[in-house]
Amino acid sequence: MNKKRPVNLDLRTIKQPLPAITSILHRATGVALFFGAVFAIYALGLSLESEAGFNEAVDMFENGFIAKLIAWGSVSALLYHFFAGIKHLVMDFGYCEELDSGLLAAKVTLGLAAAAVLISGVWIW
Amino acid sequence: MVTSITSFGRSGLYDWMVQRVTAVILACYTVFMIGYLAFGAELTYDMWTELFQCTAMRIFTLLTLLSFAAHVWIGMWSVSTDYIKPTGMRFVFQSVTGLLTFVYVAWGIQILWGI
Numbered sequence: 001m002n003k004k005r006p007v008n009l010d011l012r013t014i015k016q017p018l019p020a021i022t023s024i025l026h027r028a029t030g031v032a033l034f035f036g037a038v039f040a041i042y043a044l045g046l047s048l049e050s051e052a053g054f055n056e057a058v059d060m061f062e063n064g065f066i067a068k069l070i071a072w073g074s075v076s077a078l079l080y081h082f083f084a085g086i087k088h089l090v091m092d093f094g095y096c097e098e099l100d101s102g103l104l105a106a107k108v109t110l111g112l113a114a115a116a117v118l119i120s121g122v123w124i125w
Numbered sequence: 126m127v128t129s130i131t132s133f134g135r136s137g138l139y140d141w142m143v144q145r146v147t148a149v150i151l152a153c154y155t156v157f158m159i160g161y162l163a164f165g166a167e168l169t170y171d172m173w174t175e176l177f178q179c180t181a182m183r184i185f186t187l188l189t190l191l192s193f194a195a196h197v198w199i200g201m202w203s204v205s206t207d208y209i210k211p212t213g214m215r216f217v218f219q220s221v222t223g224l225l226t227f228v229y230v231a232w233g234i235q236i237l238w239g240i
Contacts, residue, residue, distance in 0.1 A: 045236045054170040
């Protein structure tokens with residue numbers, strides 16, 4: 001292979017097709033969820049620790065702006081990762097691997113995730 | 126054949142399968158939890174502790190926690206080997222990932238059996 005071929009891997013200058021965007025978002029939300037889990041486990045521990053802890057956790061999710069923001073962000077990332085993961089499993093079974101069907105699957109994934117993010121936002125706020 | 130020493134099962138195919146099986150478990154837990162919290166009755170402390178005192182729920186939660194650990198390791202490993210090229214930085218990143226994963230598991234077990 002000729003090593004002098006021009007190579008462009010600068011993500012800022014590459015136009016990403018829709019399935020590539022769903023893929024990178026799946027990765028980004030995965031990494032975010034790994035670090036976001038610290039808040040989820042903290043909230044679980046607090047809520048199960050004692051009745052006072054439970055009330056504190058409830059109050060945090062009902063009145064705390066930052067807590068709501070973190071909760072919405074985490075739930076959004078989780079729901080996106082969930083739908084993109086299902087798309088992955090569908091593709092593992094050999095469906096939606098062609099250009100047209102792949103693009104459609106990407107659109108459906110983004111659409112479902114956007115709806116879920118909006119609905120969870122309404123639920124949390 | 127060169128085998129990677131940092132992948133989860135030391136084989137790509139094994140990792141691939143573990144990633145999918147754990148994904149299904151995590152998806153089931155997600156559906157259950159969202160269903161319980163969003164569509165169940167208004168949550169009270171008694172309901173909440175009763176739920177997590179139930180043996181089936183503890184098994185389900187521990188299964189999810191361990192699936193999370195395996196799933197996270199494979200995912201973070203894939204992402205870090207793709208994007209973090211300097212070996213030292215990748216080693217640090219993967220070490221932090223492993224440590225934090227262990228903390229999650231230990232912390233989660235303490236919460237579950239501390240009720």
